[in-house]
Amino acid sequence: MGERSGLIRARLRGASVAKGEVLTFLDAHIECTEGWLEPLLTRIKDDRKNVVCPIIDVISDDNFAFHTGSDMTYGGFNWKLQFRWYPVPQREVDRRGGDRTIPLKTPTMAGGLFSMSKSYFDELGSYDAGMDVWGAENIEISFRIWMCGGTLEIVTCSHVGHVFRKSTPYTFPGGTGRIINRNNQRVAEVWMDDYKKFYYKINPGVRNTEYGDVTQRKELRKDLQCHTFEWYLENVYPESQFRLAFENIGEIRNIATRKCLDNMGRKEHEKLGFYACHGQGGNQIFALTKNNEIQHDDLCLDAAPRGGAAEAITMYKCHGKRGNQEWIFKKTEKTIIHAPSGFCLDVPPQGKDAPVVTRCSGHSSQQWELVEKDMM
Structure with a gap:
């Protein structure tokens, strides 16, 4: 490239000079397994609008040990538009009818490893060249594939190992936040319709970053006659935390x-916090779900009190199975009850910032109000 240009623009350069019918993007820190490519190419041969990813096996960054990845997780994203692996939902298990060789439909891709028809890559708008360095390009292309008529799959018969590093060995010019915020805003402004308001209220500091001109990307979406983001959430990713159910x-x-x-x-696995109300959203936005969970992003309040002692509340991945993550808000008493124990959500002792559950006493320290925010 002549100078450091970042992953996105380097891949655009590579795609511009590639001669083959299929583009395959791989990180440098990978190791392909025998027979990894043929299953990917087969799916593209079946339909040029199939965009396909291998199962990503884990290579230790300590000793290069190889650990086979799972076909029971797929790609999603959280309230901050960060890619996350989540358990495959039952609806997708049922669609595959128990045959785990059938490719897995995934809402998003991890981004580092995938194959795609070169002509379809160009037709669909390649990458957003207005993004800097690295970050969110995988979410953006995932939205675009699904919303504009393509299909995104994990091909379970293809395996590629990837070194997952404990820290990033390179810098982000201007700071990580500036780069990631810029790229995420471009995703939100072009593809998320009214749901971008939800994203901004969860991440209010993002608006302080300049994100450039997205006119051409909006024109691309119009020209491709893409679906709405609501359609994507309803038809591709109904499990998303953005569903606002x-x-x-x-x-x-x-x-x-x-x-x-x-x-x-x-x-x-860290304790829940407690702080002066600031009214700016962000880390103080919690959802009381229809499943009686108290949720922030993909983490839920979880408690396991022992006997009569007060117990701090921990944030754990929401599992949807109630148990220690089930809470009941009693409007009349203004109390939040931990269903399994019958204990009440209480303020911490003076000077502490970790709320607890303890025996219900009727004290005002155990009274709460839910201050609803207009998120859309």
């Missing part, structure tokens, strides 16, 4: 302290 979504505010539940950027 919630009883309530907004702040959960404690009446005694006027503080709010706050995810505070914490990850799975």
Whole structure:
């Protein structure tokens, strides 16, 4: 390239000079297995609008040990438009009729490894050249494939190993946030219709980043006569956290302290936070789902109190099986009950920022109000 240009523009350059009928994109840090390519090419031969990915096996970045990947996970995304692996839903298991050699339809691709008809890649608009370096290009092309008439699959008979590194060995000019925010905004502005408002309220700081001109990408979508994002959510990814099938979504505010539940950027297995209400959305947006979960993105409040002792609340991946993740909001008493234990959601002791569940006492520290936000 002459100078560092980033993954997206490097791939565009490669695609522009490729001579074959099929483009196959692979990261540098991969190892192909025997017979990996033929199953991918077969699917494209069947239909040029099939865009296909292998199962991604894991190569350890410590000792290069090879671990076979699973065909029981597929690609999705969270409230921040970050790619995530999720369990394959029952509807897709049923469609395949128990035959695990049948390719798996996936809402999004991981992005590093896939094959696609070269003519279809060009026809569909290749990559968004307005994106910088790396990030969100896999989400953008996934939306575009599905919404504009293609199909995205994981071909279970194809395996390619990939070194998953613990940290990124390169820099993002101007900072990681600037690059990722810019790219994500371009996805939201072009492809997400009114759902972009939900994305911005969950990620209010994103708007501080300039994202460039998206006029040509919007014209591309119009020319391709693509479906709406609502269609994508209904027909391709009904399990998405963007479905907004919630009883309530907004702040959960404690009446005694006027503080709010706050995810505070914490990850799975970390304790729930508690902070002054700021009204800006983001980490203080929680959803009370129809399944009686209290959810932030793909994490749910989870508690396992022992005996009569107070127990801190941990954020775990939502599993949809109720149990320790089932909560009941009693409007009259303004209490949030942990269903398995019967304990109440309570504010932490003074100076602590981790809410607890403890025996219900009727005290105002156990009273909450759900402050609903207009997310759309």
